Amino acid sequence: MKFLEVKGLSKKFDGQTALDKVSLSLEKGELLCLLGPSGCGKTTLLRIIAGLETADRGEVWLEGREATFLPPARRNFGIVFQSYALFPNMTVRQNVLFGLAQNKTLDRAERERKADEALEMVDLGPHRHKYPNQLSGGQQQRTALARAIAVSPAALLLDEPLSALDAKVRARLRGEICRLQRAMGLSTIMVTHDQEEAITMADRIVVMNNAVVEQIGSPRAIYEQPATPFVAGFIGAMNFYSQAGGLCAVRPEKLEIDRQPRDAESLSARIGWVEFRGASTRVYARLAQDGSEICVDLPTERADQLTIRENDRVYISVAARHVNRYPAAA
Amino acid sequence: MALNLGKKAKLLNLPQLAVMITLLAALAIILAGPLACLFSKAFMDNGGGFVGLDNYRRYFGTPALAGSIFNTLDISLVSAFFSLCLALAYAYALTRTNIRGKTFFKYAALAPIFIPTIVHALGLIYLFGRQGLITALGFKLEIYGRTGIILSEIIYTFPQAFLMFHVALETADNRLYEAADSLGCSPATKFLKITLPGLKYTLVNVFFVCFTLAFTDFGAPKVLGGSYNVLATDIYKQIAGQFNMNMGAVVGTLLLVPALISFLAGGLAEDRSTLTAKSTRLRIKPGPGRDAFFFIFCVLMTLALAALVLSLLVGAFTTRYPYNLAPTLDNFKFNISTGGLASYFNSLKMSGLTALFGALFVFIYAYMMEKARGLPWPKKAGRLLAVVPLALPGLVVGISFIFFFNSPANPLNFIYGTLAILVLSNILHYFSVPFLTATGALKKLDREIESVAESLNIPKWKTFLQISVPLSWPALLEIAMYFFVNSMVTVSAVVFLYSPGFKIASIAITHMEEAGDFAQAAAMSLLILGLNLLVRLAYELAVWLNRHLFLKRKGLP
Ligand SMILES: Nc1ncnc2c1ncn2[C@@H]1O[C@H](COP(=O)(O)OP(=O)(O)O)[C@@H](O)[C@H]1O
Ligand SMILES: [Mg+2]
Numbered sequence: 001m002k003f004l005e006v007k008g009l010s011k012k013f014d015g016q017t018a019l020d021k022v023s024l025s026l027e028k029g030e031l032l033c034l035l036g037p038s039g040c041g042k043t044t045l046l047r048i049i050a051g052l053e054t055a056d057r058g059e060v061w062l063e064g065r066e067a068t069f070l071p072p073a074r075r076n077f078g079i080v081f082q083s084y085a086l087f088p089n090m091t092v093r094q095n096v097l098f099g100l101a102q103n104k105t106l107d108r109a110e111r112e113r114k115a116d117e118a119l120e121m122v123d124l125g126p127h128r129h130k131y132p133n134q135l136s137g138g139q140q141q142r143t144a145l146a147r148a149i150a151v152s153p154a155a156l157l158l159d160e161p162l163s164a165l166d167a168k169v170r171a172r173l174r175g176e177i178c179r180l181q182r183a184m185g186l187s188t189i190m191v192t193h194d195q196e197e198a199i200t201m202a203d204r205i206v207v208m209n210n211a212v213v214e215q216i217g218s219p220r221a222i223y224e225q226p227a228t229p230f231v232a233g234f235i236g237a238m239n240f241y242s243q244a245g246g247l248c249a250v251r252p253e254k255l256e257i258d259r260q261p262r263d264a265e266s267l268s269a270r271i272g273w274v275e276f277r278g279a280s281t282r283v284y285a286r287l288a289q290d291g292s293e294i295c296v297d298l299p300t301e302r303a304d305q306l307t308i309r310e311n312d313r314v315y316i317s318v319a320a321r322h323v324n325r326y327p328a329a330a
Numbered sequence: 331m332a333l334n335l336g337k338k339a340k341l342l343n344l345p346q347l348a349v350m351i352t353l354l355a356a357l358a359i360i361l362a363g364p365l366a367c368l369f370s371k372a373f374m375d376n377g378g379g380f381v382g383l384d385n386y387r388r389y390f391g392t393p394a395l396a397g398s399i400f401n402t403l404d405i406s407l408v409s410a411f412f413s414l415c416l417a418l419a420y421a422y423a424l425t426r427t428n429i430r431g432k433t434f435f436k437y438a439a440l441a442p443i444f445i446p447t448i449v450h451a452l453g454l455i456y457l458f459g460r461q462g463l464i465t466a467l468g469f470k471l472e473i474y475g476r477t478g479i480i481l482s483e484i485i486y487t488f489p490q491a492f493l494m495f496h497v498a499l500e501t502a503d504n505r506l507y508e509a510a511d512s513l514g515c516s517p518a519t520k521f522l523k524i525t526l527p528g529l530k531y532t533l534v535n536v537f538f539v540c541f542t543l544a545f546t547d548f549g550a551p552k553v554l555g556g557s558y559n560v561l562a563t564d565i566y567k568q569i570a571g572q573f574n575m576n577m578g579a580v581v582g583t584l585l586l587v588p589a590l591i592s593f594l595a596g597g598l599a600e601d602r603s604t605l606t607a608k609s610t611r612l613r614i615k616p617g618p619g620r621d622a623f624f625f626i627f628c629v630l631m632t633l634a635l636a637a638l639v640l641s642l643l644v645g646a647f648t649t650r651y652p653y654n655l656a657p658t659l660d661n662f663k664f665n666i667s668t669g670g671l672a673s674y675f676n677s678l679k680m681s682g683l684t685a686l687f688g689a690l691f692v693f694i695y696a697y698m699m700e701k702a703r704g705l706p707w708p709k710k711a712g713r714l715l716a717v718v719p720l721a722l723p724g725l726v727v728g729i730s731f732i733f734f735f736n737s738p739a740n741p742l743n744f745i746y747g748t749l750a751i752l753v754l755s756n757i758l759h760y761f762s763v764p765f766l767t768a769t770g771a772l773k774k775l776d777r778e779i780e781s782v783a784e785s786l787n788i789p790k791w792k793t794f795l796q797i798s799v800p801l802s803w804p805a806l807l808e809i810a811m812y813f814f815v816n817s818m819v820t821v822s823a824v825v826f827l828y829s830p831g832f833k834i835a836s837i838a839i840t841h842m843e844e845a846g847d848f849a850q851a852a853a854m855s856l857l858i859l860g861l862n863l864l865v866r867l868a869y870e871l872a873v874w875l876n877r878h879l880f881l882k883r884k885g886l887p
Contacts, residue, residue: 073787133885
């Protein structure tokens with residue numbers, strides 16, 4: 001039995017479609033990422049799952065029971081919002097306790113113990129008497145996280161939890177959220193528009209665009225076999241070209257560069273410019289056959305070996321299994 | 331389908347819905363009920379039979395009455411024009427020049443807000459009347475009639491106009507001025523080509539606001555009008571003098587016309603200029619000549635306003651101005667016949683209750699419109715309903731309340747003639763501005779706080795009391811102060827609703843003035859002014875303390 005199932009959700013705001021027949025499922029203990037450009041309906045989907053918004057059509061099932069119209073409080077989700085939505089007039093600890101106060105089965109001492117435990121878990125122990133506006137962005141984010149996990153939720157819903165933070169903090173918190181999620185075995189849905197975040201953290205990714213689900217799959221599957229041109233273009237770098245009436249896509253690192261043609265399929269090209277990126281080197285080249293631009297990622301060692309320069313003539317080849325083919329757009 | 335609806339109902343938060351409906355119904359009843367009565371009365375005869383436009387025909391057929399329309403238009407246009415010019419210059423001085431004493435000038439400009447409009451007129455009599463302080467200097471001005479009313483309306487509308495211009499002039503797109511400088515534009519060119527066009531919506535709005543205020547004001551024409559009739563005094567004479575309710579209702583509907591026009595024109599005057607993120611505080615360049623000019627202007631304006639208050643002081647603290655100037659406190663021993671000191675405490679009670687219940691009602695109302703989950707249509711209706719009182723002159727509120735609550739068929743008839751109806755009329759009369767203040771304050775709070783609380787199963791009232799209210803203290807205090815100050819000075823709405831057993835201070839002043847007790851009227855005005863200033867001071871102090879004792883400690887702005 002799936003922990004959570006969403007079946008054919010549709011939602012319109014003033015005639016504008018925010019979700020169109022969206023279906024997905026969440027396994028117990030899984031970390032699922034909703035990935036897509038901003039405005040594609042991720043937050044709306046999350047809010048419907050949380051019960052904070054009603055869908056026009058479709059169902060939400062929780063542990064085998066229909067929960068489409070269950071009030072948010074009865075769904076027992078811990079939610080972290082994009083803005084964190086901390087209570088600014090309460091300390092970090094009061095923020096956590098305010099949520100716990102609704103649990104009438106716990107006495108005061110137990111609630112305080114649970115709050116402190118949650119704060120320890122996110123390393124906020126020393127800051128628990130500070131007010132939200134006295135904390136850094138990362139600390140505020142962790143306060144929101146502590147408040148969400150303190151109530152022992154059945155699942156965690158995170159809406160772009162890291163998007164407001166700078167790159168360094170983001171990278172560290174990414175690991176922290178993963179560690180916490182694994183340690184507590186929490187089923188989690190995390191919304192993000194950052195593909196790197198989704199690929200590094202998720203067990204499975206749901207790629208959304210324009211209110212519809214484009215593809216659901218493991219990070220590897222999404223990266224290596226993107227189901228649609230949109231997914232192919234949205235995640236990682238991708239070369240597109242037309243061939244035999246269809247659209248082909250191939251990752252830059254799957255392409256090979258040689259001084260001599262490798263096989264009959266190899267294409268002649270002229271080097272545009274070369275970009276050193278550390279471990280890899282990116283080479284931009286122009287195909288002789290139609291002048292289209294193509295980019296190739298080589299291990300820097302290989303690039304050194306080839307000693308390529310601008311305007312050199314080279315041959316580009318790729319193994320057929322690395323080429324993703326799509327029917328031409330109607 | 332039925333099953334589905336049943337399930338959907340579970341997601342509907344019933345207590346929330348109940349609160350929403352109660353609030354909307356409450357406002358709708360005290361707003362729409364009286365207005366419906368007003369309009370129906372305008373189309374009925376004394377017996378209650380429908381007579382179509384007969385009342386209007388009769389009104390416009392009576393030259394004396396129809397003449398009032400022209401008089402009212404005349405004084406409103408002229409006073410709005412002068413008020414606009416003076417306020418523009420004053421606000422310009424405080425925002426676009428380097429004069430000293432800006433804070434002082436700002437508060438000085440607001441002084442007229444704290445006294446009843448009737449007192450502006452009284453002050454003018456002290457200054458320009460037959461025994462006026464200025465008349466004694468040999469400067470003669472016929473204060474009774476058109477000139478006096480216009481002057482009084484200018485004083486009344488000046489602070490409002492000034493505040494609107496001040497807000498509009500405070501920020502500006504600095505780059506426009508820099509670009510103009512680099513093109514070598516003269517200051518006059520910059521004013522005409524950049525400043526004024528940027529103000530065009532404000533100019534229209536200020537004009538409408540001033541015009542409407544003057545059009546519907548009762549205080550000044552009551553005191554200074556004499557034989558110069560305007561609509562506001564007509565309505566009073568029809569209702570209180572001749573008990574002609576239907577004719578009163580006709581005039582009442584006429585008073586609504588300017589607000590209606592400005593509402594329709596509001597679509598045009600809405601500010602669509604894009605002064606937003608890129609607008610910065612203007613860097614004011616040195617200009618000694620300009621500063622000197624505007625400083626002198628501000629001093630003169632302040633002196634004019636101060637003269638008004640000063641004349642009250644002279645009147646209140648001398649034995650019998652201008653014949654006996656010996657200082658005395660006797661004028662504070664008020665005659666019982668005109669209301670006595672009891673009227674002052676009655677006012678205090680009424681204003682206190684208005685502030686308390688008004689602030690509570692407005693804040694909860696605004697909270698539901700802003701933070702309730704779902705319910706888009708009730709919210710839309712609620713927001714629309716909340717700004718309607720902006721268009722209602724006090725006189726209209728007053729007479730329509732009589733029509734509505736005095737009807738024996740009305741189950742709420744029992745509040746007629748009590749303190750409750752005064753408080754209710756004040757809350758309705760002054761509802762819109764506090765609503766906008768509360769909405770603005772609530773909009774600043776994170777929208778997702780409500781969602782978090784809901785997902786954590788925290789009841790809505792708890793979120794409201796422990797988060798929204800503490801974070802909105804300054805707005806709440808501001809709202810309470812606004813209700814208090816306005817209730818202390820209002821005459822127009824309550825003049826129809828007070829009962830002889832419960833006279834309030836602003837009404838008492840009109841009676842003292844009618845009885846020729848100018849000195850006592852001045853003394854009472856000073857008491858009102860003093861209390862209002864005290865309340866304002868307490869408000870500023872509370873906000874300051876809140877900021878320094880609580881907000882700073884919590885890292886809040
Ligand atoms: N409460 C709302 N009212 C009207 N439109 C909304 C509302 N919430 C979201 N939308 C619209 O629905 C679309 C999807 O929004 P959202 O779910 O917030 O996207 P995302 O989180 O992927 O950026 C957007 O076009 C947005 O403007
Ligand atoms: Mg979003």
